[in-house]
Amino acid sequence: DGGITQSPKYLFRKEGQNVTLSCEQNLNHDAMYWYRQDPGQGLRLIYYSQIVNDFQKGDIAEGYSVSREKKESFPLTVTSAQKNPTAFYLCASTIGETQYFGPGTRLLVL
Amino acid sequence: GQQVMQIPQYQHVQEGEDFTTYCNSSTTLSNIQWYKQRPGGHPVFLIQLVKSGEVKKQKRLTFQFGEAKKNSSLHITATQTTDVGTYFCAAGGSNYKLTFGKGTLLTVNP
Numbered sequence: 001d002g003g004i005t006q007s008p009k010y011l012f013r014k015e016g017q018n019v020t021l022s023c024e025q026n027l028n029h030d031a032m033y034w035y036r037q038d039p040g041q042g043l044r045l046i047y048y049s050q051i052v053n054d055f056q057k058g059d060i061a062e063g064y065s066v067s068r069e070k071k072e073s074f075p076l077t078v079t080s081a082q083k084n085p086t087a088f089y090l091c092a093s094t095i096g097e098t099q100y101f102g103p104g105t106r107l108l109v110l
Numbered sequence: 111g112q113q114v115m116q117i118p119q120y121q122h123v124q125e126g127e128d129f130t131t132y133c134n135s136s137t138t139l140s141n142i143q144w145y146k147q148r149p150g151g152h153p154v155f156l157i158q159l160v161k162s163g164e165v166k167k168q169k170r171l172t173f174q175f176g177e178a179k180k181n182s183s184l185h186i187t188a189t190q191t192t193d194v195g196t197y198f199c200a201a202g203g204s205n206y207k208l209t210f211g212k213g214t215l216l217t218v219n220p
Contacts, residue, residue: 031206042198042213043153048207097158097202098155102152103152104152
């Protein structure tokens, strides 16, 4: 069953804590993306990667970090430097220019 | 950077009424895509428009790309409760990056 999986579905972060959101795809797509969605703000690009071991900052990269050690995986770390992390985080991968999204992770701050 | 403006932000209709959302850019777009996000869900690709003046239909949905490739619209004829959700336009750019509009939230009163 092909697709994009994200885990966990809900994640709680304490003040000063780093948390990592998982994104895995078995679609054999080269490019992967992380977006943040806030109510009324649409989707804003955090980081993207077009190939293994390479990634670029998006429009709102501050306070986030990523790695791309495997084609299938593109984890996102929300660091303690991100002062307003509460949001819905969406991972996507691309064939051509069409993006396929995972189910998302909702991050909440305790 | 590239920006796309989407209007209206919200639209409430009675079931059976028509609905239109508009997407505008100050720059010429190479292509434009439309996505639908159901409440609590993730964006799902609907269609891509590439050619100037292009019109595509999917059942009750009609998508248009302006002659100058700076605007696009999505029109739904005779809305149904299953049409509820947020509709996003997304402008294609370099490196397969997409710039998303803020979306139009459609609610349908049965």
